[in-house]
Amino acid sequence: MKVATSQYAIGYFERFESFADKLEEWISNAGDAELVLFPEYAAMELTSLFGPEVYSDLQRQLKAMQGLMPNWIALHQELARRHNKVIAAASFPVEVDHGHVNRVHVFEPAGLAGFQDKCIMTRFENEQWFINPGAKLQPIQTELGSLGVITCYDAEFPLLGRQLAQAGCEILLAPSCTDTQAGFNRVAIGARARAMENQCYVLHSPTVGVADWSPAVDENIGRAGIYGPIDRGFPEDGILNQACYDSPQWVSAELDIKALEQVRRDGQVLNRQDWSKQEYYLNDYPRSESKNH
Numbered sequence: 001m002k003v004a005t006s007q008y009a010i011g012y013f014e015r016f017e018s019f020a021d022k023l024e025e026w027i028s029n030a031g032d033a034e035l036v037l038f039p040e041y042a043a044m045e046l047t048s049l050f051g052p053e054v055y056s057d058l059q060r061q062l063k064a065m066q067g068l069m070p071n072w073i074a075l076h077q078e079l080a081r082r083h084n085k086v087i088a089a090a091s092f093p094v095e096v097d098h099g100h101v102n103r104v105h106v107f108e109p110a111g112l113a114g115f116q117d118k119c120i121m122t123r124f125e126n127e128q129w130f131i132n133p134g135a136k137l138q139p140i141q142t143e144l145g146s147l148g149v150i151t152c153y154d155a156e157f158p159l160l161g162r163q164l165a166q167a168g169c170e171i172l173l174a175p176s177c178t179d180t181q182a183g184f185n186r187v188a189i190g191a192r193a194r195a196m197e198n199q200c201y202v203l204h205s206p207t208v209g210v211a212d213w214s215p216a217v218d219e220n221i222g223r224a225g226i227y228g229p230i231d232r233g234f235p236e237d238g239i240l241n242q243a244c245y246d247s248p249q250w251v252s253a254e255l256d257i258k259a260l261e262q263v264r265r266d267g268q269v270l271n272r273q274d275w276s277k278q279e280y281y282l283n284d285y286p287r288s289e290s291k292n293h
Helices: 016-029 042-050 058-083 123-129 152-156 158-166 181-198 257-266 277-283
Strands: 002-009 035-037 086-088 092-096 099-108 111-117 140-142 145-149 171-176 201-210 225-227 239-242 249-254
Touching (some): 016 042, 035 171, 035 201, 042 058, 058 099, 058 123, 086 145, 099 140, 099 145, 111 140, 152 171, 158 181, 171 181, 181 225, 239 249
Parallel strands (some): 002 035, 002 201, 035 086, 145 171, 171 201
Antiparallel strands (some): 086 099, 140 145, 201 225, 225 239
16 A cells, blocks of 8 residues: 655644645645555644634643634545545544543544554653543554554554554554654654564654744654565665655655565564563563662
8 A cells, every 4th residue: 555654844824724725735745645644743733723822821722722623623534535545633632531632533534433542641741731641552443454553752662562563553653743853763763663573564754843833842853754674575774765854745655564474474583473482581580679769
């Protein structure tokens, strides 16, 4: 299948219709890609609609965003139907019973396929923005197969990607929003590692550029990429395609699921199959007690 992952710049809007026009143009420019991915927190560009008193306040912006959700969801449903694509939308802070979660919605031509909430929060999300972790990790079933979402920091934790791979996800989606080169590298290296150890595909979509009006997404550094196993039939570094830094663009690639099956069966190494061999050593390894001083 043809897939595309975005390197997406945060915009500023005075009308929701201007945002809708931007999204329409982006999806049109994705061409014949059947699956497209947008970054983490790119939906926060919509807070520009509320003016500085709201968008400069981390808590007020979260509350204000909720009123946009019905139109935002309807827009994505219409674009997925009209362009005949599966769209993994920019993550949106959704209000739930216990606060707000960082949620990725996945739309297909028939409608909303499902969503995944980010599992592990960064320090900024925990300590300043008060975003809560999601309740569970689960595959999202689409007409293109099972998709797993490991949002930004989640991509840095091997067991999250592993659980989704074991549940049948051949493609993992890693939307991100990072404001330093180090932050971007952590997510990108994690995404490449998840592709290697699970012998699957990982799509990484970052935000880029400066939005100095927003305390949430003010600085954005990233490089979109599509990664696969590092083995026979794949690039020697596992990079199927990668963007130049910071310029808004799509990165696309053809994904061959049969190639994954072949490398799992007869690769130079069998990372996915050999994962369980670690457990022999880990189970008996002496663990020191943590000490509080």
